[in-house]
Amino acid sequence: MKRLVRIAFLAVALGFGAWVVARQWEEIRAGFARLSWQSLVLSLVAVVAALCSGMMTWRALLADLGSPLPFRPAAKVFFVGQLGKYIPGSLWPVLAQMEMGRELGVPRSRSAAAFFLTMPVQLGSGLMISGVTLLTALPGSVAPYAWVFLLIPLLAVVFEPRVINAVLGFGLRKLKREPLERPLTRRGMLTALGWALLGWTAYGLHLAAVLHEFGPSGVxxxxxxxxxxxxxWCLGIMTFVVPAGAGVREAAMVVVLAPVLDRGSAIAVALCSRIVIILGDLVCAGAAGLAARRAVDPRRDPDPGKAV
Incomplete structure (x- = not known):
């Protein structure tokens, strides 16, 4: 039964992902026609690195809460669960991670806490790194989004473990759930924040590889x-009602890229970026699933050198 549910989940997620691509296929095809295979490969490699950093952010939070997972099982839970973001609604990824995590001995409340903590860590780190880099590269491009950066002080308070632990405790009491066995620590939060910043850097390299084919290049x-x-991406994260921020992030990217690209090229770059990220999601989910399956395959001899 669990296998059927998992297959149905993957089928629905992939179906919505295909729908996102099909809606704008002509524009996507035109954009990819301008990309060299070198740029496409570099962009995909950078996306995979960014997605792995996102997984490590979540894994660091989960470990700090008391459920350290080995890399391969953690990758399977995270990447397969993340395919749920292509289904309308914001709860499918966390529901999938809660169920798969439970099979590895992770309490559902702990999986949920790690998932929902990952979002403010990504949002806060994303706003910080975008403010610094945009001000460095093109100061005038920040002005239209000054209101967004007002969230940074609020998110900085959220990064304080005492505040987070109090909020989590209150929420669990309201839901009549058992309190978390281990509170978050400052070290755990800083580790998660470090991985998140690496992830944003890798995503930026992915976009730079695509952008290079449309004109702008250099440091x-x-x-x-x-x-x-x-x-x-942060603007997309703030929108929970569409699958994976579909359309919102691309529209925001077109506006943000306006100082360096004409509108047509900016749309092409945003759509190409979107498809490479979908490919990255599929690559990571497939690789993680295969790696985890090989790790527990009962047909494999645990000691090849031992005589039967």
């Missing part, structure tokens, strides 16, 4: 790409 273009991607 300043790379720095600008980091900020442009992080800011547009």
């Amino acid at each position: 300043s273009a790379v720095v600008f790409s980091i900020g442009a991607f992080a800011l547009s």
